[in-house]
Amino acid sequence: MGYNTKNYTDQGGEKTVIGGELSITAEGKLTFDGNSLSKALYQSNSEATTIAGLVVDFNNLLGKLRTAGILFADAPVITLLIEPMDNTVTAGSIEENLALEATVTNGAEMTYQWYSNTTATSTGGTEIDGATESVFALPTTLTAGTYYYYCDISAEEAESVTSNVVTVTVEAA
Numbered sequence: 001m002g003y004n005t006k007n008y009t010d011q012g013g014e015k016t017v018i019g020g021e022l023s024i025t026a027e028g029k030l031t032f033d034g035n036s037l038s039k040a041l042y043q044s045n046s047e048a049t050t051i052a053g054l055v056v057d058f059n060n061l062l063g064k065l066r067t068a069g070i071l072f073a074d075a076p077v078i079t080l081l082i083e084p085m086d087n088t089v090t091a092g093s094i095e096e097n098l099a100l101e102a103t104v105t106n107g108a109e110m111t112y113q114w115y116s117n118t119t120a121t122s123t124g125g126t127e128i129d130g131a132t133e134s135v136f137a138l139p140t141t142l143t144a145g146t147y148y149y150y151c152d153i154s155a156e157e158a159e160s161v162t163s164n165v166v167t168v169t170v171e172a173a
Contacts, residue, residue, distance in 0.1 A: 055079060055103050062105055076108035076158035084136075084151065084166045091144050092173040098149055099135040100163050108155035117148040122162045125150060144172040 082101035089096050104110050114136045115125030125148075128136070136149065147168040154160040 055081065059103060059105050063107065076104050076106040076155050078102055078104045078110065078153050078155055078158050078161045080153065080161050080163060083164045086167045088169045088171060089138065090173055091142060091170050094138050094140045094142055097135050097137050098166055100151055101134065102153050104155045104158060108158055110153055110155045112151055112153055114149060114151045117150065120148050120165045120167060122150040122165050138168060142170045144170050
């Protein structure tokens with residue numbers, strides 16, 4: 001995930017050039033123009049003890065840069081941090097949930113919509129009425145068999161993101 005910055009002129013008339021690309025690498029490190037930022041450069045109120053915390057810090061930093069007029073306003077970007085996982089449950093005693101975690105830039109509000117499907121694909125599924133949160137409670141009435149679920153995550157002006165397809169295997173009681 002990366003963001004381009006632009007030149008910024010301070011009110012005192014001195015020009016500070018802040019040009020380049022601010023990114024989070026696949027390993028979860030913050031970089032500027034491909035160079036790792038040292039720990040001394042991280043914000044003091046950092047939550048970056050996990051990748052999710054680093055993304056929160058990164059989004060906070062982006063907000064501060066936008067407020068200061070340093071960063072171009074781009075469309076919000078949704079990042080899926082934790083995918084839902086396959087599940088095996090027993091018919092008649094289903095209490096499990098499917099859950100995911102996502103974040104979005106620019107302070108946009110995310111919306112969720114879960115779908116069921118008859119095949120292990122994330123297209124052509126049936127929208128599940130009322131399943132509009134990051135956590136979806138599996139129906140307690142499922143009978144023995146295999147079921148497939150996925151979730152679409154969206155935010156205004158952002159490209160939507162679709163989770164992996166989750167396989168739920170229901171075993172007979």
